[in-house]
Amino acid sequence: MTTRNHCLERDAQDPLAAFRSQFDLPDGVIYLDGNSLGARPKASLSRAQHVITQEWGHDLIRSWNTAGWFDLPKHLGNRLAPLIGGVDGEVVVTDTTSVNLFKALAAALQMQSCDAARRVIVTERSNFPTDIYMAEGLSKWLDRGYSIKLIDSPDELPAAIGADTAVVMLTHVNYRSGYQYDMQATSALAHAAGALILWDLAHSAGAVPVDLHANGADLAVGCTYKYLNGGPGAPAFIWVPKKHQGQFQQPLSGWWGHATPFAMAPHFAPADGIGRALCGTQPIVSLAMVECGLDVFAQTSMAAIREKSLALTDLFIELVEARCGAHPLGLVTPREHPHRGSHVSFTHPHGYAVMQALIARGVIGDYREPAIMRFGFTPLYTSYAEVWDAVEILRDILDRQDYNVDAKRDAVT
């Protein structure tokens, strides 16, 4: 039986324990929501101050060149690439995940357009809604007979992919259940049917090891404000491997994606390489914060992060089942390691109210419909003792029914 002392011993031996000091976390909070908004790297304060007072305030417009602003999407992309199995010149940090999905999906449909029979986008009903919405918007506005096929479980995928499939668009780690797809097998399945595969890495980048090249991915997008700690609304990323860059054409053909943006030519000609995935002027202050998160990742490895992530999620599942076993909690997240991301979800009939009670007592997770309490584990700043303490607080709330079932739902939870 695990005790709090065992957890403290594991913290004492944890090779990642020292990373917590690089983050600003308030006292009295156990933060289990880094999967939704990563904690703030301490370095971001002085970086923001420098960008605002020196680069913007003093150097003014010269900073587009002297401070590397213009190259920042590519520079950050090159730094992010190793975390997802990409190489230099294949990633840009830019726009939002929703917008990057639109660009990537449009490009993939264009790459498949020579085959008129391929008009179906296959994705999952349980995908993060914006992914489905963006596919719906794109299909509607293209008005070329595209349709979207929604599967209800990963088991349905083989039967859903066929000669009519243009693109398979999946989120690698499901935002709600924490289910992780086998990227290699799934990519191979898509390719065997002649389809392209587009991966959303929103809950994967910085959370689980990803090797896009080794696993045969065609295109990918993802977030920097979740596990990568880039800050609220920080620009997202898009990955286009070199083998596809020549055919990669996207409809948001703004001047930042032009071959010669400062020639001010009247017509669009795409840049060679990953630059063609860009659209317009980037939010430099926000973009600069992304580097502070990547600086932390550069000091460790995704293998070390994954090892601790699995240990933390195993511990959480074990303790919840052992200590809260009398309560109607249902584990949603897969127990098998290869199919688990870095968060754990449990259902409870009063999930929303229980989560509000947890937050009131300093354990910050979040709630997702229907009835799902979601707990994110971020190895860079979460300790084993915090897992213990979070479960103790959960047990106490459940044992005493210390939650308000009539709690009003906030707009953002």
Ligand SMILES: *Cc1c(COP(=O)(O)O)cnc(C)c1O
């Ligand atoms: C978080 C998340 C998004 C967020 O998209 P934004 O454009 O940043 O709002 C998109 N897709 C998935 C799968 C996500 O988990």
